[in-house]
Amino acid sequence: MDKENLASKIKALRKRRGFSQEQLAEESALSLRTVQRIEKGETVPHGDSLRKITQALKVNPDDILEWAPTEDKGYLTVLNLSGLSFIFHPLLGIIIPIVMWILKKDKIKGVDDTGKKLINFEITFTLLIYALLLVWSGGKYWIWDVSALDVAISLLSTFSIEASIVLLLCLYNISLIIMNVIRSKKGLKSSYVPAIPFMR
Structure with a gap:
């Protein structure tokens, strides 16, 4: 070294x-x-x-x-994909990336930057989804309830505008994660927008 x-x-x-x-x-x-x-x-x-x-x-x-940041595009791919855990519960879309970021942020190149961007985006997404669900459902849905995607799909059976917006937001989240997986494989920096910069 x-x-x-x-x-x-x-x-x-x-x-x-x-x-x-x-x-x-x-x-x-x-x-x-x-x-x-x-x-x-x-x-x-x-x-x-x-x-x-x-x-x-x-x-x-x-x-x-022996320390030196290494390159590991595989880990960056898995880190990006960890954001998909929001499908099971929006808080998982925050917790799992945070754990993966903490474990390797100083050891693998790009993890610190990608992790912060992903976490900021997922926090922003979760706050937006639950704000919309609370307003539209009159307080029926809370953070500990089923996932936003489940709620959107169940509400979609009524073909409401609200459910369509939630479903579109979930699809946008999924497509953004897939786009960033492709970017990480090409060695490009991740891009998660919009996101409130909770972590700088």
Whole structure:
């Protein structure tokens, strides 16, 4: 691993622990100047310094030395497809992508960006669907009820405009996910719009 990758990994791990450079220096019993030089890539920690840093960050030395974001289009595909879980319940369309994003956001290229966009879109979608259902049903449907797609299909039997709108929104969600699966296989960035930027 080159100095820059090692420096950025240590910095990322420090921030994940919620440490300032001063706190890392204190926890690792290294000087602040040493921590600053390591994070700037001016020096590479070896031996005792590496051991102290890894102990302070509560990670394995191998986690730092072998780390480099890898490319995995398969994982990006599955991450995008995880949004389809909204079909079973809209909250699953948020929870499953969040779990997948947390697990690999620092390990696989593109997961952080794709995950945030997908999660923002699914939160926006869920809020919109339930706002519409609550208004149109007079409070009959709630978040813990059946999925929005089930409600739309059951309401569609009455051929109402409301049910058609909910069904169209569900179909738009599905088509957007499929489009982003194709984009990820081509190595392109994902695009989920519209979405309120809850996660930046």
